[in-house]
Amino acid sequence: MAERLTVTQLNTRVRSILSESHAVNDVWVIGEVSNLKLYQSGHYYFTLKDEGSQISSVLFRGSRGRIDFEPSDNMKVSAFGHVDLYVANGKYQFIVETMTPSGIGDLFLEYEMLRKKLEAEGMFDTSRKRKLPVYPKVIGVVTSESGAVIHDIVTTSGRLFPADILLAPAQVQGEGAAESIVRGIEALNREKVDVIIVGRGGGSIEDLWAFNEENVARAISSSQAPVISAVGHESDFTIADFVADVRAPTPTGAAELALRDKREVIKQVDGFGIRMGRALYHVSATMRSRLELAGSKLAVGRQYERLSMLEIRVGQLSEKADAALRSSVLGMRSRFNAVDSKISPAAAQRTVTSLKDRLSFLSERMKLAIRRRLKDAESKMDAIDQRSSALNPRSVLDRGYSYVTDSEGHALTSARSLSEGSMVSISFRDGGAEAEIKKVNYYERRH
């Protein structure tokens, strides 16, 4: 059985169908304004019409801030909004959210159409965006030679990573601007720049129009070098902004995207310097403790000499690590000074003085630690020395004895530690020999 509805239910139902339909929501409508009335409430009521049709329209007070002209009868406009039904009287109307005098409305339509077309082609896809080089050598800029853009970029880049700047002077507004921008992008690609900034200062939609042209969009997307767009200001998005690999809100922002802050990079390099020093210090400390261990185990012949030589190397290493640490401490101190100079002079003086005290305390301690380690090593070497002269291995060797060590330098005192085929070193008074064991004989155990 067919449904039975009240009038209110029917109108409410039609209203909800209208409000859900894409066909009549968020659309641009071109027409002529007539019967314009401004009500006490602040709402504009008018009719939009063309040759064949008309529709009641309203621009609510709240939306009036979005239009920057006074509408009047017979004016051609492009109005953006949606269709709504007024349940109480069953009449539908066009709710205008914003509108522009018609010439410009056409531009908006054109813009929307191109945006949709390029979006459908996938030209705005995130997957297409190229990564900016971290340390570019040359930055290309396509903009007017006399405008603020190139000035801002050159000025800003003074405190950024040092890169050459190559300008392709371009006409950025008016007839032929789009072609001029395209030529600039192509020329800079031929010049093999690492990244390109395309930009101009803010302006009206007509001023920015070249950046909404299809050929500019295509030149950006087929550029070899990644492209940063810097067009207009925060609120105006051009097609060029959508296609570019990165969009910068201002020319200064574009330079900062293209080049890292120089101080940051210096800090990074200094950081490597500090880590190098620390690593070397660590290596020297490890070597030293290993040497001390070796020294306590072994103190004869060339091992002893090798040990002394290594000791000297480790001493050099320690000095180097010490110097490296100290220079990084000095570096830190000068950075502290730089930071402090921005604070009140008295407070800065106090901080610097106390930092200096601490730093000299630290470097003093470092020196002491290294000296102590050297001293330790020296006394250990002395002990080794005494022990070895007590044994006086050389005098034994002089008498025609030799001694045998395994491949790791351990003295061999028993035939049982040998096996056929093992390699040994034999040390004589005046030299040594590498030998391979052919056969092992054991003596009867004697007590």
Add this chain to the structure above:
Amino acid sequence: MNEDIENMSFEECITALEALVKELESGTLDLDKSLEVYERATVMRDRCKKILEESERRVQKITESSEGIKRSDLKIE
């Protein structure tokens, strides 16, 4: 031994420097190798700093004509 560093770009240099620092930190190098790597890393660090602090950047513009692209210095007030 470290002459090649003088011709490295900043990017090559800082990338190689980072690798050497990591190698040093790994603690797998012997004494002689550690010193050698340290020396090389020092030269690289100095080269990086030199590029950052001393290099003169060029600001130029291009002019296209039938003879091709020409570069000339650009003055910015």
